[in-house]
Amino acid sequence: MRVNRNYANLEDNYLFATVSSKVAEFKEANPNKKLIYMGIGDVTRPLCEEVINELKSAVSDMANPETFMGYGPYQGYDFLRKSVAKYYADHGANIDLDEIFISDGAKSDCGNILDIFGNDQKVLIPDPVYPVYLDTNVMAGNKIIFANANEENGFLPLPDRNVDVDIIYICSPNNPTGAVYNRKQLKDWVDYANEKDAIILFDSAYEAFIVDKDLPRSIFEIEGAKTCAIEICSLSKTAGFTGTRCGFTIVPKDLKRDGSSINDMWLRRQTTNFNGVSYIIQRGAAAVFTEKGSQQIRESLDYYGKNADAIGKAMNEMGIWYTGGKNSPYIWLKCPNNMDSWKFFELLLNDIQVVGTPGSGFGKNGEGFFRLTAFGNYEDTIEGMNRLKSIF
């Protein structure tokens, strides 16, 4: 038998593995030096009280025959889908219940959505990029075109009408750059997608970090998006669900391509390949959207936001160019003195024991840039910035 030969075209990404081994090596040679980790892409603060209470209550339901829950609806429970619909309505996007699909996180749907498109698609992917967009498309045998994100466009590329595409990936606020599209820019993408009969896969995993009221948190705040976009979101960063696993994908009923309803196709895909998210986890997820839950998750988001502010402020003081820092947990900085990404990494590790992520690991346009994250604790973040200021 044959296997999927596209897998042979995957490139191994040793970014985080190399970071880890270099850090381990340094620690072995310097056991008494305190490292400050600013490369973490994972949350560190616990689930909020409301979520914990609902999780516990849902676990108790499973202990009694009267309240026990077996197979649930493939698309997710109405109680959670209603909460998600209200969340969208609160920031100006009207989404119907049967446009909402509860998932076990953005990553699964981000890859699985390609099933309904088949292969040989022309796919526009930003560079630098979250590696999952690239790898899932290599696996599917799609043709990849890169949209260059760079210092000139503030790491926010805009459409080039000379390029024909089928699928467009947009992540805003962006991972790894922290850059955020404004309404006008997103409208340009939406118009382009509609013109080209393409579909935008909009990754809004970091939307909850947006504090600027003028910036769109969902692509569905943009007119015309319902005929060209799918939005993939997650509670991972919004509510600390990286290890708890819950997200949601919005597929509008108005989205048709090639004579087919994309919503119908995704529903068919999910009913066939998926049996829904754990009842317990969905109950916890619903608590995120309650009044108390929203306030409690806001405390953690503000905590990370304060870290990001501190990093941005330090960059300003040092005169280092960067994107992100506001409306995002990521700070994407230009390495001082034209250093390349790995040289800057080594310098920070060896001289001041600050660990970040070399930008070149996210694509060729990442060379000469560096990612810091705001997911650590505040004291360490301040200490890290003081150490950085001591050398720049």
Added chain:
Amino acid sequence: MRVNRNYANLEDNYLFATVSSKVAEFKEANPNKKLIYMGIGDVTRPLCEEVINELKSAVSDMANPETFMGYGPYQGYDFLRKSVAKYYADHGANIDLDEIFISDGAKSDCGNILDIFGNDQKVLIPDPVYPVYLDTNVMAGNKIIFANANEENGFLPLPDRNVDVDIIYICSPNNPTGAVYNRKQLKDWVDYANEKDAIILFDSAYEAFIVDKDLPRSIFEIEGAKTCAIEICSLSKTAGFTGTRCGFTIVPKDLKRDGSSINDMWLRRQTTNFNGVSYIIQRGAAAVFTEKGSQQIRESLDYYGKNADAIGKAMNEMGIWYTGGKNSPYIWLKCPNNMDSWKFFELLLNDIQVVGTPGSGFGKNGEGFFRLTAFGNYEDTIEGMNRLKSIF
């Protein structure tokens, strides 16, 4: 843009929808008649105490920064994979930790595994069949060949060496027929797969219902399986996890095809398209395999087993031919008097208010057969059988 046109080849399966609407119609016309539901494919008994305790403890972990869990290993936590390895070892199959992939249930992996094979495969699927095998392969554009299961072979078809195949689906104990392959029969399938350079996708979701010590619970109890088989299992029926969602897939490191390690490919697929199962759920799942947990789930399995015994005994008394009933929660019976499946369904609904599932809904070889399940409560099961005996 184009979409995946294979979706247009999917046939709508209205089996359970038609059953539901006919039942609803009957209830409206006969509001005072008590229906006995023996069509349920879902568990009804609550999670066992050990699982509940571990779920609660894991939820508490998520409330404190010191014990909070973020992203976990893509393949699942070692604590759970070690439990699974020990479970296999206890019934004679030696599985390494990195051959075990924790999933959110058998259904996801059953569909997603096709990603690594690409399309245009020749796929052997039994008829009658769990519809997911069929639909996921139609979506992938594979060529489907049916293996006829029927009264003559006891609904346990054996390989036909004249047929060349790439992928072979085997479900034992079978859904919907309850039939179970013995060692000799499975060995024949394993030899055939190795001869044909094919891969067996072995669905062992019902293995925990096997009480006969001579019957294999895993394909990896069969010599030669590690070079030709993938096993997909679930805690859904084993431990009542249909709404809790956890399973596991075993991909041996010795399984190579087309110059590639299938284990490496599946690892790459999962690390790219999946972010692991919720820490909370994995903790609950691990409790299933503890000494106390095993004893507690055994109580529920025995409860369902007692129902199945009662149904089988009633069939024997009525002289009705059937498969399953022992080592399975399903009873697959030949409709008396050569009735077709839907006629028998109508008779049972209208005359004795017993609801089952017409066998024809599972494939053409299901015509004239009928599925009853043992997942109801004991009193109703006995009452259902008494009603059946009153007319046959």
